[in-house]
Amino acid sequence: MAHATVEWTDNLEGAFELTALLRLIADEMRLRSTGVFPVGGIRVRAIRLSDYVIADGAGPDDAFINIDVKMGVGRSEAFRKAFFDQLFAAVKDFLGDLFERRPLALSMYVEEAEGWKHNSIHRRFGGQG
Template sequence: MAHAIVEWTANLADEADIRGLLELIAATMRDSGGVFPWGGIRVRGIRLDDYVVADGKADDAFVNITVKMGAGRSAEFKREFFGRLFEAVKAHFAELFERRYLALSLYVEEADEAGSFKHNNIHQRFRKAD
């Protein structure tokens, strides 16, 4: 399980490649060396039409990424993998970051397996490919 929720302010709609960002995150998760099973990867974007950034007086924007994953990955893996992912996110927005006020953030949360319920047959498709 690795779910990424990308929240982004609507004032980025004409400037940012959000679809490209979602694809970048999914590709990075698929390239985790098997740590994140492909059938459990979910990446979704949520456009925020109602928000206030800082003092609410400028055309400030933000992109916040929250990754939810099952427990069990080492602190070293999380530091290295998500550090690399965040660097890729920063590179994705580098040109836009130079042109406008923009806040980027990435948070990682581990799911409590006792409170996590799943029913998923997508994994089967990838097992057949082996």
């Protein structure tokens, strides 16, 4: 399991390619995790935020993108550090000069989660449901 939720402020509409960002995160999880994240358990979604206050609330161009990642327990500290350092760098690179064009905060938080799930998608990849 690796689920990512990208929250982004609506004043960024049109400033970056949202679908491409979601695909980038999914591809990183699928291709660069060296099998640590089962492909059938990867989920990446976005939530457009229209109600928010940033800093003192006085900067109408202030914006943020936050990425929350939940993954199953058991990944090593070394894997988590290397993988998420690389993922964060890839997202920063993807956003390019957006940080120079406007006030923008980017954050990413990673959480190990224990949960209950039933997933028949794994069968497409040779795993159990």
